Amino acid sequence: MSDLAIAAKGLRKSYGDKTVLDGIDLAVPEGTIFSLLGPNGAGKTTTVQILSTLITAGGGHARVAGHDLATEPQAVRAAIGVTGQFSAVDGLITGAENMRLMADLHHLGKQEGQRVTARLLERFDLVEAANRPASTYSGGMKRRLDIAMTLVGSPRVIFLDEPTTGLDPRSRHTMWQIIRELVTTGVTVFLTTQYLEEADELAHRIAVLNNGTIAAEGTPDDLKRLIPGGHVRLRFTDPGAYRAAAAALTAATGDETAQTLHVPHDGTQRDLHTLLTRLDAAGITADELTVHTPDLDDVFFALTDAPATSADAPANGAAPTKETVR
Amino acid sequence: MSTLSLAVRDSSTMLRRNLLHARRYPSLTLNLLLTPIMLLLLFVYVFGNALSVGIGGGGGPDRAAYIAYLVPGLLLMTIGSTTIGTAVSVSNDMTEGIIARFRTMNIHRGSVLIGHVVSSVLQSLASTVLVAAVGLAIGFRTTHATPLEWLAALGLLALFALALTWIAVGMGLISPSAEAASNNALPLIFLPLISSAFVPLHSMPGWFRPIAEYQPFTPAIETLRGLLLGTPIGHNGWLALAWCLVLTVLGYRWSTATFNADPK
Ligand SMILES: Nc1ncnc2c1ncn2[C@@H]1O[C@H](COP(=O)(O)OP(=O)(O)O)[C@@H](O)[C@H]1O
Ligand SMILES: [Mg+2]
Numbered sequence: 001m002s003d004l005a006i007a008a009k010g011l012r013k014s015y016g017d018k019t020v021l022d023g024i025d026l027a028v029p030e031g032t033i034f035s036l037l038g039p040n041g042a043g044k045t046t047t048v049q050i051l052s053t054l055i056t057a058g059g060g061h062a063r064v065a066g067h068d069l070a071t072e073p074q075a076v077r078a079a080i081g082v083t084g085q086f087s088a089v090d091g092l093i094t095g096a097e098n099m100r101l102m103a104d105l106h107h108l109g110k111q112e113g114q115r116v117t118a119r120l121l122e123r124f125d126l127v128e129a130a131n132r133p134a135s136t137y138s139g140g141m142k143r144r145l146d147i148a149m150t151l152v153g154s155p156r157v158i159f160l161d162e163p164t165t166g167l168d169p170r171s172r173h174t175m176w177q178i179i180r181e182l183v184t185t186g187v188t189v190f191l192t193t194q195y196l197e198e199a200d201e202l203a204h205r206i207a208v209l210n211n212g213t214i215a216a217e218g219t220p221d222d223l224k225r226l227i228p229g230g231h232v233r234l235r236f237t238d239p240g241a242y243r244a245a246a247a248a249l250t251a252a253t254g255d256e257t258a259q260t261l262h263v264p265h266d267g268t269q270r271d272l273h274t275l276l277t278r279l280d281a282a283g284i285t286a287d288e289l290t291v292h293t294p295d296l297d298d299v300f301f302a303l304t305d306a307p308a309t310s311a312d313a314p315a316n317g318a319a320p321t322k323e324t325v326r
Numbered sequence: 327m328s329t330l331s332l333a334v335r336d337s338s339t340m341l342r343r344n345l346l347h348a349r350r351y352p353s354l355t356l357n358l359l360l361t362p363i364m365l366l367l368l369f370v371y372v373f374g375n376a377l378s379v380g381i382g383g384g385g386g387p388d389r390a391a392y393i394a395y396l397v398p399g400l401l402l403m404t405i406g407s408t409t410i411g412t413a414v415s416v417s418n419d420m421t422e423g424i425i426a427r428f429r430t431m432n433i434h435r436g437s438v439l440i441g442h443v444v445s446s447v448l449q450s451l452a453s454t455v456l457v458a459a460v461g462l463a464i465g466f467r468t469t470h471a472t473p474l475e476w477l478a479a480l481g482l483l484a485l486f487a488l489a490l491t492w493i494a495v496g497m498g499l500i501s502p503s504a505e506a507a508s509n510n511a512l513p514l515i516f517l518p519l520i521s522s523a524f525v526p527l528h529s530m531p532g533w534f535r536p537i538a539e540y541q542p543f544t545p546a547i548e549t550l551r552g553l554l555l556g557t558p559i560g561h562n563g564w565l566a567l568a569w570c571l572v573l574t575v576l577g578y579r580w581s582t583a584t585f586n587a588d589p590k
Contacts, residue, residue: 052430055588078432088423092347098424104339105433149427 005030005157005188006051010060013046020046022212023060028205033179033189035203037196037300042209044192045085048161051190052082065157081155083146085162085192091135095126095145098134102152120148124178140171147178157188164198176202196300208303215303223299231301232275234261235288248282249275253301262301265291329434336434340441347415348449354411359453361515362404363460369396369524370464377525390465397461398550399523402543404457405450405487406514409494412446413514416498417507426589439581443491450487451480470556479553485570486546490514492577499584518543542569 006028013021020043028034036044049055051064053073062069065079082088089098099121103113121127124144129137134145143163150158160179164172179202182189193199199206200220207217216223234252236242236259245261246254252261265271272291279286348355369377370393378392419425419442428438458466471479494511501507520534521543527535538544545565552559 054426054429074432077430080430082427082430084423084426086423086426088427090343090422090424092350092422093343097346101339101343104342105336105428105431107335153431 003030004028004063005032006034006062006064006190008051008060008062011047011050011057011062012059013043013050013055014058020212021050021057024209024212024214026062026207026214028188028190030188031183031186032204033183033191033202035199035206036190036192036209037194037199037206038192038209039194043212044209045161047209048082048084048159048190048192052080052159053077054082078153079155080157080159081150081153082159083143083150083161083163084159085165087142087146089134089137089142089145089149092133094131095134095137096121096130098145098149099130099152102149106153108152116152120151124148140167140174143167143171143175144178155187157190158182160189160191162192162194165194208300210303216299226299226302230265230267230292231262232265232272233288233290233292234263234286235259236261237287241284241286244282245279245284245286248278248284264302267293333434333437333440336437337440337444340437341444342441344415344441344445345448348445354414355408355449355453358407358411359404359456361407362400362453362457365403366396366400366457366460367464381526390467393461393464393466394469394555395526395551396524397458397466398554399518399521399543399547400457400461401454401483402486402546402550403515403518403523404453405483405490406518406543408450408453409446409487409490409514410508410511411449412442412491412494413498413501413507413511414504415446416442416495417501418504420499420589421503429589435586436582439495439585442495443488446491446494447484447487450491451484454483468554471554475553479550482546482550482553482566482570485567485574486542489542489570489573489577492574492581494577496577496580496584499581517541518547522547540565542566542573545569 004027006026008024008026010023010025011021012019012023024043024047026034026036026047036047038044046055050057051062051069053069053076057069064076067075067079069076089095090101093101096117099117100113103117108116121130124147126141126145126148129141134142137145147160147163163179164175167175176198179189179191191199191202203220205217205219206223208215208223216226218226234245236245239259242254242256242259242261246252249261249263252263254261263275265275370389374389374392378388378395381388381391381395425438494514497510498507501510520538521541522538523543527539527544530538545562546569548557548562549559549566551557552562
């Protein structure tokens with residue numbers, strides 16, 4: 001077990017009578033990117049808060065970087081770096097002052113502190129903004145400062161809670177690049193995201209969290225193998241036709257705003273024929289029909305059984321949802 | 327590194343952070359400083375003639391004697407007023423994401439609060455120096471104070487500031503917002519109004535006197551008066567020290583227990 005950066009068994013947490021985590025197990029090998037994937041409210045942040053010693057679990061136990069969370073929290077803290085879902089910078093002082101604060105709290109000497117902070121400011125493209133109050137930074141800059149601060153102590157295990165939520169596409173790709181670079185130095189990254197594309201892109205292993213339990217765990221390929229087929233995507237321009245199709249195809253999941261339906265499909269000609277016959281019988285014509293081979297979207301929808309008209313569920317893993325964080 | 331040197335090192339880092347905040351955003355502290363200064367001027371120049379009758383011992387109004395009477399109370403009131411700012415800034419700070427970061431770092435657990443407390447005590451003392459300067463400008467003179475008594479006076483102010491600051495930190499920690507914090511901390515500015523700061527105890531109605539006499543401000547005010555003006559201190563010295571000690575211990579335990587609980 002010594003090669004596991006994070007090993008958790010039966011983690012539980014409830015608030016009042018609401019159970020947020022209902023016994024989750026995690027095993028994250030050292031030097032890998034692990035992604036906890038789940039919709040809003042699944043319990044991702046709660047998991048990160050427990051594993052990073054911010055809150056105590058209601059049950060279960062876990063070891064992070066070889067130390068027990070409950071009995072050696074300071075040893076865990078010495079080994080980890082956390083970039084939470086919400087900005088963890090001091091907005092009242094400048095970026096450089098935030099960095100110096102971290103260097104002082106990690107007890108780096110004056111010269112080493114200066115060297116480390118200068119290098120990180122440079123690496124995260126914050127040199128120009130270094131002497132401005134952090135509250136004036138854009139979302140992407142704040143995130144970069146946040147991660148730069150996390151890296152000052154050279155943590156061995158890094159937690160990133162939805163690091164790209166609310167970022168524009170360019171900042172998001174920059175962030176992906178940063179995350180990939182992190183593991184080249186042997187650190188372990190525990191990443192949460194609502195975006196399937198992101199987990200698929202970055203993670204060696206993915207756990208799908210839904211309603212406080214791990215619905216599936218494995219490599220991206222393992223997960224794709226979990227469901228036999230892909231789906232057929234139907235797009236409508238006429239809301240009446242969309243509603244009629246949603247009613248006729250009970251197996252479909254839909255996105256009302258995008259006027260699209262996803263119908264599970266096992267990849268056979270017969271299955272496709274059945275679908276077309278049903279549409280014909282109901283007198284429905286889709287404006288666009290595409291056949292998709294299985295991808296993580298399908299896994300996600302199959303495992304989290306998103307309701308057919310839910311506006312919260314991302315219709316496509318790549319599409320950012322409405323959630324805005326800062 | 328030993329626990330103590332770790333504690334000192336992290337606390338002084340946090341203190342630097344808090345002093346940076348205070349220096350960059352001084353408006354709250356300065357606004358709170360206006361209250362005691364305005365009260366001083368108001369009581370001396372507007373109500374002074376009526377209230378000072380009998381204080382100087384001569385029977386008629388005596389402005390110089392009333393200024394001497396007022397300044398010690400207002401110095402302590404300045405501390406109460408400054409610590410309202412402490413409650414507000416602690417409450418604000420707890421909403422800053424960086425506090426969550428501190429909680430997940432291998433630093434001395436108490437350093438975040440100690441940084442706030444030391445910074446706030448320093449601000450309190452700086453504010454009392456400013457109020458004392460206004461007092462001197464309008465004619466406050468100590469009569470007998472020896473250097474030792476000056477030192478004791480300074481020590482009393484520091485202890486009193488420490489005690490009220492720990493209470494204010496606790497108030498800030500339990501307050502969900504800055505407004506709630508300043509409401510919760512109101513007693514810190516209200517108590518001096520019902521102490522012997524403005525009028526002597528013997529001029530208050532009998533049923534009210536015990537309340538005014540034994541609340542924290544009155545013994546501290548009487549002790550400070552004794553040190554600076556040579557009036558009798560009596561049991562007030564011990565009472566003031568006891569209050570400082572009790573409030574410091576209670577405030578410290580309350581604040582650290584609140585801070586160490588899982589954040590909401
Ligand atoms: N401090 C809290 N008190 C009460 N409920 C909470 C608290 N923190 C989180 N929750 C609830 O727990 C659930 C999971 O939250 P969270 O871990 O933030 O999910 P995610 O990060 O996956 O969006 C949500 O329903 C949320 O409302
Ligand atoms: Mg979250």
